[in-house]
Amino acid sequence: MTLTDVRRAAGRIRWYVRELTGESAYDRYVAHARSRDPGAPVMTRRQFERSRTDAREADPREGFRCC
Amino acid sequence: MPEPQSTTPAQRQRALSPKSIAIWGAVALVGAIAWAVLALSRGEEVSAAWMLAAALGSYAIAYRFYSRFIAHRVLKVDKNRATPAERLDNGVDFHPTDRRVLFGHHFAAIAGAGPLVGPVLAAQMGYLPGTIWIIVGVILAGAVQDMVTLFFSTRRDGRSLGQMARDEIGPFGGAAALVAVFAIMIILLAVLALVIVNALAHSPWGVFSIGMTIPIALFMGVYLRVLRPGRVSEVSVIGVALLLLAIVSGGWVAESSWADTFTLEPGTLVVWMIVYGFLASVLPVWLLLAPRDYLSTFMKVGTIGLLALGVFIALPTMKMPAVTDFATSGTGPVFAGSMFPFVFITIACGALSGFHSLVSSGTTPKMVQKETQIRMIGYGAMLTESFVAVMAMITACIIDPGLYFAINSPVGVVGDSVQAASEAVTNLGFSISPEALAQAAKDVEEQSLLSRTGGAPTFALGMSEIFSAVVGGTAMKAFWYHFAIMFEALFILTTVDAGTRVGRFMLQDMLGNVYKPFRQVSWKPGVWFASAVVVGGWGYFLWVGVHDPLGGINQLFPLFGIANQLLAAVALAVCTTLLVKSGRLKWAWVTAVPLAWDVAVTLTASWQKIFSDDVKVGFFAQRDKYQAGIDAGEVLPPAKNMDQMHTVVTNSTVDGVLCALFAVLIVVVLADAGRVCLKAIRDPESVKLHEAPYVESRLVAPASIIATKEEKAELVAAGVGPEGGNRKETAPAGTGTPE
Numbered sequence: 001m002t003l004t005d006v007r008r009a010a011g012r013i014r015w016y017v018r019e020l021t022g023e024s025a026y027d028r029y030v031a032h033a034r035s036r037d038p039g040a041p042v043m044t045r046r047q048f049e050r051s052r053t054d055a056r057e058a059d060p061r062e063g064f065r066c067c
Numbered sequence: 068m069p070e071p072q073s074t075t076p077a078q079r080q081r082a083l084s085p086k087s088i089a090i091w092g093a094v095a096l097v098g099a100i101a102w103a104v105l106a107l108s109r110g111e112e113v114s115a116a117w118m119l120a121a122a123l124g125s126y127a128i129a130y131r132f133y134s135r136f137i138a139h140r141v142l143k144v145d146k147n148r149a150t151p152a153e154r155l156d157n158g159v160d161f162h163p164t165d166r167r168v169l170f171g172h173h174f175a176a177i178a179g180a181g182p183l184v185g186p187v188l189a190a191q192m193g194y195l196p197g198t199i200w201i202i203v204g205v206i207l208a209g210a211v212q213d214m215v216t217l218f219f220s221t222r223r224d225g226r227s228l229g230q231m232a233r234d235e236i237g238p239f240g241g242a243a244a245l246v247a248v249f250a251i252m253i254i255l256l257a258v259l260a261l262v263i264v265n266a267l268a269h270s271p272w273g274v275f276s277i278g279m280t281i282p283i284a285l286f287m288g289v290y291l292r293v294l295r296p297g298r299v300s301e302v303s304v305i306g307v308a309l310l311l312l313a314i315v316s317g318g319w320v321a322e323s324s325w326a327d328t329f330t331l332e333p334g335t336l337v338v339w340m341i342v343y344g345f346l347a348s349v350l351p352v353w354l355l356l357a358p359r360d361y362l363s364t365f366m367k368v369g370t371i372g373l374l375a376l377g378v379f380i381a382l383p384t385m386k387m388p389a390v391t392d393f394a395t396s397g398t399g400p401v402f403a404g405s406m407f408p409f410v411f412i413t414i415a416c417g418a419l420s421g422f423h424s425l426v427s428s429g430t431t432p433k434m435v436q437k438e439t440q441i442r443m444i445g446y447g448a449m450l451t452e453s454f455v456a457v458m459a460m461i462t463a464c465i466i467d468p469g470l471y472f473a474i475n476s477p478v479g480v481v482g483d484s485v486q487a488a489s490e491a492v493t494n495l496g497f498s499i500s501p502e503a504l505a506q507a508a509k510d511v512e513e514q515s516l517l518s519r520t521g522g523a524p525t526f527a528l529g530m531s532e533i534f535s536a537v538v539g540g541t542a543m544k545a546f547w548y549h550f551a552i553m554f555e556a557l558f559i560l561t562t563v564d565a566g567t568r569v570g571r572f573m574l575q576d577m578l579g580n581v582y583k584p585f586r587q588v589s590w591k592p593g594v595w596f597a598s599a600v601v602v603g604g605w606g607y608f609l610w611v612g613v614h615d616p617l618g619g620i621n622q623l624f625p626l627f628g629i630a631n632q633l634l635a636a637v638a639l640a641v642c643t644t645l646l647v648k649s650g651r652l653k654w655a656w657v658t659a660v661p662l663a664w665d666v667a668v669t670l671t672a673s674w675q676k677i678f679s680d681d682v683k684v685g686f687f688a689q690r691d692k693y694q695a696g697i698d699a700g701e702v703l704p705p706a707k708n709m710d711q712m713h714t715v716v717t718n719s720t721v722d723g724v725l726c727a728l729f730a731v732l733i734v735v736v737l738a739d740a741g742r743v744c745l746k747a748i749r750d751p752e753s754v755k756l757h758e759a760p761y762v763e764s765r766l767v768a769p770a771s772i773i774a775t776k777e778e779k780a781e782l783v784a785a786g787v788g789p790e791g792g793n794r795k796e797t798a799p800a801g802t803g804t805p806e
Contacts, residue, residue, distance in 0.1 A: 016171075018300065019165060019168040020172065020175075021300055021303065021361065022299060023298065025297070028158055031158070032158025032162070045297055053351070056352045059572065059588075060572050061572060064176075064430075064565055065179060065561070
């Protein structure tokens with residue numbers, strides 16, 4: 001196993017964890033907003049994370065987990 | 068309504084190659100041998116390896132053949148049809164998510180304490196009945212329900228089960244489904260909270276470490292809100308480290324002068340639980356719920372992985388017999404009633420759990436990238452949960468059966484000293500010496516393990532047995548025991564919080580029909596009132612469960628099981644109706660057969676709980692017996708005084724009425740669904756489906772974890788990387804793929 005392999009594996013694990021925890025949600029949001037209009041106004045990360053928890057506040061059924 | 072048309076890979080590649088025939092033949096053979104060993108061994112101890120082989124062999128075959136059949140022949144998943152995630156992509160809640168990520172999400176959402184509790188309780192009938200139901204049930208019922216619900220919800224832009232019931236069956240069935248969900252939520256929360264109270268009572272170690280999770284979560288909440296928004300991974304790592312510290316320091320506290328402060332009676336814990344439940348559900352999401360969710364997901368996935376590893380390395384032997392006498396006599400101390408129907412309602416999560424239909428028709432369908440991936444996510448994740456249930460069964464069966472019964476029988480049976488417990492266990496047909504009972508408690512640094520009902524302590528004991536065999540030996544037993552307790556308590560508390568919020572939301576929605584402001588989540592009095600009602604609801608059953616002389620778990624768990632299986636009946640009825648309405652009558656048996664089984668089980672159990680003359684089983688028979696005692700001025704055991712006699716009478720009446728209500732709800736939903744199906748068969752032209760219109764998909768992505776040769780060729784032709792994405796001739800967009 002070469003160093004490149006290790007780095008690639010580490011990169012994939014990091015990608016998976018970030019996706020799974022929702023840490024990459026902001027990047028995705030920005031990418032999505034900018035995909036049509038590169039100059040589109042976007043929320044800051046702070047605003048975005050707040051709006052996400054506010055949405056959950058408004059409808060707690062989102063993201064509900066089972067017993 | 069014409070049958071949906073699509074070309075499927077199943078039609079193209081029907082014949083199996085000689086190589087795959089050989090491989091699958093070998094898998095089938097190993098599975099069959101393992102089943103034979105499990106079923107035929109009598110009087111000797113069987114290695115858990117056989118259980119693992121039987122489970123994994125059966126899952127592999129079911130996934131390869133049955134789920135494929137459902138996906139391609141029954142549902143006719145269409146890789147050319149755009150999913151709501153693709154059509155409605157807003158980068159936030161609707162977005163095409165990588166299949167492996169979504170599998171993780173979905174699994175974390177469906178797996179919780181449920182599959183760890185039910186199998187432990189069902190182990191009183193031996194390992195075989197429960198294991199058969201977990202494996203056969205998941206293959207033919209549970210995973211099918213999850214997958215088909217996910218499919219139909221995806222076709223409807225991620226509509227919830229309740230909405231689908233209202234749209235496709237009618238307002239009557241829809242309303243019944245709504246009431247069912249609410250009632251189930253209350254019972255579910257009460258039973259889960261009871262599991263925790265029973266595990267934490269008189270345990271300063273446990274109480275301290277669980278208590279510490281609150282400040283840890285608050286810290287994480289502030290960190291994510293103020294210090295470094297959105298940095299979930301780093302805060303979770305800090306959180307888990309603090310959590311491990313909390314477990315270790317629990318041991319120090321238990322030996323210090325603070326021990327008495329943290330030694331709580333069950334009644335006191337109930338009060339704390341209720342206060343916590345109320346506060347947690349009115350506090351902002353970011354402060355407590357969101358960080359707790361991260362913490363419990365990390366712990367859940369990590370611990371389940373560790374447990375699987377431990378089981379495979381240690382390969383313990385099972386001391387519990389394959390089938391105990393309680394399977395037929397129905398006189399088991401953990402829960403009353405015989406194998407049919409009670410094993411099938413005791414084990415819900417892991418085999419067939421109605422609650423999953425809420426997840427399969429909520430968040431997940433909005434994130435599915437391709438319809439072809441529904442098989443891996445819906446069916447695959449449920450098979451994984453079933454495997455968790457099998458591991459829970461193993462943990463319960465590797466501890467000494469005498470100890471198992473001493474832990475899991477109500478106080479009324481085991482008494483309150485090791486001598487009395489040892490005698491009681493002998494009367495049940497097993498044996499354990501008082502010294503062995505005392506030693507078992509000492510090993511895990513608990514005052515006593517007697518009558519620690521609810522499954523969590525048994526599971527923790529089994530897990531500490533497995534882990535300490537791998538790492539640390541006997542010296543680590545206490546740590547692993549409290550680690551397991553903490554792990555279960557953590558996500559039960561998260562469920563209590565989240566469930567109370569969902570219940571409150573539903574209640575606010577219903578009350579909004581009467582008085583408008585209730586619907587606004589920002590109207591504080593409405594929030595507080597609805598929260599108080601929900602917390603009061605589960606708090607009542609929790610209080611009752613702790614003080615019931617007949618044993619709370621013994622009384623309430625069947626009710627919880629019936630409720631959960633009722634929800635499964637609603638989900639399967641919706642699925643069957645949709646199969647019939649969408650022109651798939653020929654394949655309706657795929658969900659109709661599990662539905663028929665589930666209804667038979669649930670209604671038989673309800674019938675026995677309501678009408679049985681056996682005072683151990685029938686709620687009203689219990690009521691009559693204790694009422695007669697009160698009238699005659701006698702105190703009947705296990706009640707110790709007149710107050711307890713009255714408690715029994717009230718509880719039995721409430722439980723019996725609730726049971727009857729559940730049975731009526733099932734019948735209503737079924738009758739309404741039956742009416743709609745008949746109408747659809749008689750007059751196919753009249754059918755109105757609420758499916759979202761067909762839009763051609765531009766996304767290309769593999770269906771399963773590993774891309775097939777054909778899929779790879781397709782990806783290359785479309786000009787996208789191995790993770791899939793939009794076809795190159797169109798504008799590229801973020802699809803959640805790695806850079």
